[in-house]
Amino acid sequence: MTFLRFILLSALFLPAAVSATTIDVKFNQAAHSVKAEINLSPAVSLDFSIGFGNAVGLTPQNFTINAELISLTDPRIVNRLPDSLLTSLPSAFPVLISVEPDPARGFAFSGTADIELYTKTLHYTEGTPLRLFHAHGNESFQDITTMTGAGSYRVRGSGGQFSDFVVLVDLRSNLTVINEKVTQLQSFTSSVQQQLSYDAELQLTTLVQDIADAVAQSQLVQASTAVNELIRVLELDDGVLYPDVWRSSDDVINVRGRLLSISRTLRYSLRIH
Structure with a gap:
């Protein structure tokens, strides 16, 4: 029996590796x-x-x-x-x-x-x-x-x-990431605005448009200011104007939570640009 064949046959009888998970x-x-x-x-x-x-x-x-x-x-x-x-x-x-x-x-x-x-x-x-x-x-x-x-x-x-x-x-590139996050923010806003009251919808769409306009014009300092304002509004709301519940049945949209998540990660990308 060759040495290589011995190794191959021996491997067949090696114990299975014990999972470390x-x-x-x-x-x-x-x-x-x-x-x-x-x-x-x-x-x-x-x-x-x-x-x-x-x-x-x-x-x-x-x-x-x-x-x-x-x-x-x-x-x-x-x-x-x-x-x-x-x-x-x-x-x-x-x-x-x-x-x-x-x-x-x-x-x-x-x-x-x-x-x-x-x-x-x-x-x-x-x-x-x-x-x-x-x-x-x-x-x-x-x-x-x-x-x-x-x-x-x-x-x-x-x-x-x-x-x-x-x-x-x-x-x-960080600018690509920033633009993608702005697009996510706009898309999600568009998908939920019909669930909001007139005042909440107007407030949200205005703030999101301010962010998008500033980024489109490469005015990233102004964009950061607008993002901070959106985060401030959402944090103060506490679910009054913007629904903020998610449950495991996944049958309702956590509007405030999703908006805060996108806004906070956008703020991070603007800060490191």
Whole structure:
């Protein structure tokens, strides 16, 4: 028996590799928050947390967090990237995180869900292209980043709904990202304005148009001022003019939460431009 054949035959009888995946999820109902300590391999681990202004039914029976290592060419990700050439999974951190509230149970939250991901697997450097992206259902992934920082890599974002989260390397120009986020803001505003009162619709469309006009004219300081004003209005509203509830049955639109999420990540992109 040749040495090579011996190696090949021996490999058939090697024990299967033991999975290193562990996910320890802790719920803090008093603080309306949940944190997951996730170990996917000896080389890949992370902390993932979500905080809510207010949440109902935040229990292990109603709300699960899953994570997995995936292929860099996984079609679940690649087919939903904003740009298949300029956005990609980092080879050291090909992680898909899925937040899955049970649609048959009573989980709900109001306002935004504030998300933080921390990992020692990646390392922060000034000007890093690493960003936090989110996709709801089978929709395309969208940048929701509101902060990036050291330790070794920490990123924050916010959202008004759930499903999948990934960290991506985003090599698009920042101006391209800004324009895309403005388009998202305009598109979402257009889709929900009929649900609003006349006063709320007028206020929202005026503020969003101010942002779009400033960006179109490359007046980014003015755009930042307009975005801050929109965020201020939405934060003060507290669900009075703009509906702000999301529930696991996914039958209502969290208007205020979604608007805040898009506005905050747009503010981040304007700040780093």
